[in-house]
Amino acid sequence: QVQVVESGGGVVQPGRSLRLSCEASGFAFRTYGMHWARQAPGKGLEWVAVIWFDGSNQYYADSVKGRFTISRDNSKNMLYLQMTSLRAEDTAVYFCARDLTGYHYGLGVWGQGTTVTVSS
Amino acid sequence: QSVLTQPPSVSAAPGQKVTIPCSGSSSNIGNNYVSWFQQLPGTAPKLLIYENNKRPSGIPDRFSASKSGTSATLGITGLQTGDEADYYCGTWDSSLSALIFGGGTKLTVL
Numbered sequence: 001q002v003q004v005v006e007s008g009g010g011v012v013q014p015g016r017s018l019r020l021s022c023e024a025s026g027f028a029f030r031t032y033g034m035h036w037a038r039q040a041p042g043k044g045l046e047w048v049a050v051i052w053f054d055g056s057n058q059y060y061a062d063s064v065k066g067r068f069t070i071s072r073d074n075s076k077n078m079l080y081l082q083m084t085s086l087r088a089e090d091t092a093v094y095f096c097a098r099d100l101t102g103y104h105y106g107l108g109v110w111g112q113g114t115t116v117t118v119s120s
Numbered sequence: 121q122s123v124l125t126q127p128p129s130v131s132a133a134p135g136q137k138v139t140i141p142c143s144g145s146s147s148n149i150g151n152n153y154v155s156w157f158q159q160l161p162g163t164a165p166k167l168l169i170y171e172n173n174k175r176p177s178g179i180p181d182r183f184s185a186s187k188s189g190t191s192a193t194l195g196i197t198g199l200q201t202g203d204e205a206d207y208y209c210g211t212w213d214s215s216l217s218a219l220i221f222g223g224g225t226k227l228t229v230l
Contacts, residue, residue: 035219037165044122044206044208044221044222044223044224045157045159045165045208045210045221045224046221047210047218047219047220047221050219059217059218059219060218061218062216062218095164095165100170104212104219105153105212106153106155106167106170106171106210106211106212106219107155107157107165107167107210107219108167108170108176109167110164110165110166110167111164112163112164113164
């Protein structure tokens, strides 16, 4: 079945870096855009970034622009989120999600999330 | 404060109908497709509606949605206690070049 599974979350100190991974299965990964979204404790959903099916375009939320980088490896069916200069306000559950198309049409299938805690 | 505006909460009795509005602008809802997501307590969000009013396979027809101008509405009929969840609207914003969500609406089935 169509599935995306996140990993790589943990506790990290402010200012440090962390890389999240998302493994996709059950569909032609290389033909779909992929997103990261997050949800801070007790808060609503916040979109983080999207990458097109071929990696040719990426878009970011203003809150992470310049600090986070989304990337993908279509040969491994893997999506990544490299997070640098982490702040307390980046603490959240991070979700990987497949787009409805190869671009940034909208979020379809979601993973269960991985938790990132930024704290000293 | 979210670019898309939703009421923080709505409530209705079992078996009744409820609507959840989502208000935006011409740069988002007015010119892009709207999706709706359901997030049950302690779980990941799930796609309920895409392209303004289409249901993915497996979503019951008790869930429906519409769009008019710069606003969208999710409707749920025959409410069940299992429908208690947070509901989010989402769409692309062409001015921000970003995907945006509403602040979410908590549905209580009394």
